[in-house]
Amino acid sequence: MISVAAFSALFQPTLMKDIFTAILKKDHYQMVQLSIGLILLAILGLVAGVINTIFAAKVAQNVAFDLRAAQYQKIQSFSFSNIESFTPGNLVVRMTNDIIQVQNLIMMFLQTIFRAPIIFFGALIFAILTIPQFWWIIAGVVVMIALVAAYAFFRMEKFFQIAQNLVDRVNGIVRESMMGIRVVKSFVEEESQMSKFKDTSDQLTKINVQTGSLFSFLIPLFFLFANLAITGSVFLVGNMVTTDPSLVARIATFTNYLFQLMIAIVMAGFTITFASRGLVSLKRIDEVLKTEPDLNYQKTNNQISDGSIEFDHVSFSYPDSDNLVLNDLSFKFESGETIGIIGATGAGKSTLAQLIARIYDPSKGSVKVGNLDLKETSEAELRKNVSLVLQKPILFSGTIADNLRQGKSNATLTEMKKAAEISQALEFIERLPKKFDSKVEERSANFSGGQKQRLSIARGVISDPKILILDDSTSALDAKSEKLVRDALASKLKTTTKLIIAEKISSVINAERILVLENGEVSAIGNHHELLQSSAVYQEIYRTQKGLQGEGQK
Numbered sequence: 238m239i240s241v242a243a244f245s246a247l248f249q250p251t252l253m254k255d256i257f258t259a260i261l262k263k264d265h266y267q268m269v270q271l272s273i274g275l276i277l278l279a280i281l282g283l284v285a286g287v288i289n290t291i292f293a294a295k296v297a298q299n300v301a302f303d304l305r306a307a308q309y310q311k312i313q314s315f316s317f318s319n320i321e322s323f324t325p326g327n328l329v330v331r332m333t334n335d336i337i338q339v340q341n342l343i344m345m346f347l348q349t350i351f352r353a354p355i356i357f358f359g360a361l362i363f364a365i366l367t368i369p370q371f372w373w374i375i376a377g378v379v380v381m382i383a384l385v386a387a388y389a390f391f392r393m394e395k396f397f398q399i400a401q402n403l404v405d406r407v408n409g410i411v412r413e414s415m416m417g418i419r420v421v422k423s424f425v426e427e428e429s430q431m432s433k434f435k436d437t438s439d440q441l442t443k444i445n446v447q448t449g450s451l452f453s454f455l456i457p458l459f460f461l462f463a464n465l466a467i468t469g470s471v472f473l474v475g476n477m478v479t480t481d482p483s484l485v486a487r488i489a490t491f492t493n494y495l496f497q498l499m500i501a502i503v504m505a506g507f508t509i510t511f512a513s514r515g516l517v518s519l520k521r522i523d524e525v526l527k528t529e530p531d532l533n534y535q536k537t538n539n540q541i542s543d544g545s546i547e548f549d550h551v552s553f554s555y556p557d558s559d560n561l562v563l564n565d566l567s568f569k570f571e572s573g574e575t576i577g578i579i580g581a582t583g584a585g586k587s588t589l590a591q592l593i594a595r596i597y598d599p600s601k602g603s604v605k606v607g608n609l610d611l612k613e614t615s616e617a618e619l620r621k622n623v624s625l626v627l628q629k630p631i632l633f634s635g636t637i638a639d640n641l642r643q644g645k646s647n648a649t650l651t652e653m654k655k656a657a658e659i660s661q662a663l664e665f666i667e668r669l670p671k672k673f674d675s676k677v678e679e680r681s682a683n684f685s686g687g688q689k690q691r692l693s694i695a696r697g698v699i700s701d702p703k704i705l706i707l708d709d710s711t712s713a714l715d716a717k718s719e720k721l722v723r724d725a726l727a728s729k730l731k732t733t734t735k736l737i738i739a740e741k742i743s744s745v746i747n748a749e750r751i752l753v754l755e756n757g758e759v760s761a762i763g764n765h766h767e768l769l770q771s772s773a774v775y776q777e778i779y780r781t782q783k784g785l786q787g788e789g790q791k
């Protein structure tokens with residue numbers, strides 16, 4: 238189809254020349270015949286062009302669809318540190334803007350890859366054949382346009398790269414301020430967010446204006462070259478026409494081919510520029526696709542036999558950081574124990590929890606659950622048996638039931654009710670008109686902080702895991718509800734190992750053992766009374782929280 242469209246374009250000026258010759262010869266019959274031929278050729282070219290565009294669009298859409306799906310699947314397999322190293326905002330741009338760039342590239346490429354060379358060489362040959370003695374005019378036009386195009390498109394490539402980075406930044410700023418809209422509002426931060434956004438957006442506008450200016454200057458310049466060449470050739474023909482009258486018929490054809498030459502060069506230039514822009518995007522997508530998840534799970538049937546947890550000389554630093562967050566931790570929690578983890582802010586409590594859920598692997602040492610090294614479990618086995626409830630509850634848009642089923646895909650209504658009962662969520666769910674089918678809006682904006690935490694705990698306990706980690710996940714609950722959750726956990730999840738990470742001693746006071754973490758090291762392990770005797774750190778925390786401790790003991 239491309240060749241049909243290209244050849245149609247190439248033969249039209251030649252037919253035109255023959256029509257002129259027929260007119261000059263006053264051969265009406267031939268003139269009509271050739272004119273009909275010209276119209277048919279133009280229609281053929283048009284149809285071929287349309288079919289080619291539809292085909293290119295379809296291919297581009299399909300490739301974009303496949304790339305989007307492959308990228309999304311890859312991102313789903315990423316670990317936390319993989320995602321952090323790209324940053325979520327950057328991944329969103331790679332999933333959206335970069336895919337569109339590649340789609341445009343394919344579209345453009347398929348339309349011009351064969352067409353531009355056919356038209357270029359065809360027009361070159363036909364132009365020379367039409368008026369051979371004007372070969373130098375053709376060469377001049379080609380060289381001038383090619384030089385200017387090469388320079389301009391080279392500049393544009395630079396602009397595109399800068400623009401791509403700015404799009405990333407704008408996206409990051411918008412994302413951050415939208416996610417933290419409440420903070421922005423409550424601290425009256427709108428203006429500073431706006432100025433951050435405006436600065437980057439201004440830079441993006443500037444670069445886009447620069448690209449646009451270059452563009453608007455370029456096309457008239459090409460036409461100027463072509464028109465100068467045409468004027469020159471018409472002038473020369475004027476002088477030569479007395480010796481060769483056929484030149485009159487040939488000059489229109491010649492100038493037409495000159496235009497086609499110019500268009501072919503511009504088309505190729507655009508394709509190369511878009512190619513460079515699309516290739517930058519393709520490279521960014523390829524980076525995502527080539528990134529291996531830095532946490533790999535084995536395809537194994539190894540089973541986690543019980544809820545014991547063992548740290549064997551575990552040290553940990555976050556990727557790209559030299560700071561040793563956990564330093565040589567060794568301990569063992571027995572299956573079914575209730576363990577409290579306490580320590581100052583930044584002591585490493587959440588990090589420890591994340592190692593048990595294998596969100597990160599330790600930098601040194603090993604973590605075992607149910608006597609099995611985490612590296613020897615399958616992901617499904619780990620997720621089925623180890624449940625981590627974070628302090629910041631993240632729910633997904635859908636229904637309450639959809640969210641609870643993330644904890645157990647085939648959960649029945651009875652299981653949902655049981656989980657909600659444990660997390661003290663049943664009461665408020667039952668009060669909602671649609672109960673478990675009530676809608677959870679985007680970012681669960683229609684629930685309070687405490688309700689979100691309760692739903693998040695319900696999702697964590699619904700699978701009846703062997704190990705349940707509550708990472709400060711009752712912080713938004715009042716003391717009475719928190720105690721009710723703890724009591725329900727104790728009575729309804731008897732065999733589950735419960736790891737309660739808390740800032741307040743009152744949250745862990747009844748734990749069988751409490752691990753005191755200090756600067757990433759185990760400072761002491763024991764029950765509340767033992768620690769009050771033996772651990773200075775614990776005593777200190779206790780003293781500072783004395784006013785609160787009575788509530789936990791109730």
Ligand SMILES: Nc1ncnc2c1ncn2[C@@H]1O[C@H](COP(=O)(O)OP(=O)(O)OP(=O)(O)O)[C@@H](O)[C@H]1O
Pocket residue numbers: 555556558562580581582583584585586587588589740
């Ligand atoms: N993703 C991360 N990348 C780099 N450093 C991190 C990351 N997350 C936490 N840290 C650092 O690791 C240390 C321990 O953090 P962690 O969240 O485990 O502490 P924590 O005891 O749970 O604190 P809190 O009680 O305030 O939640 C801190 O110094 C923190 O700055």
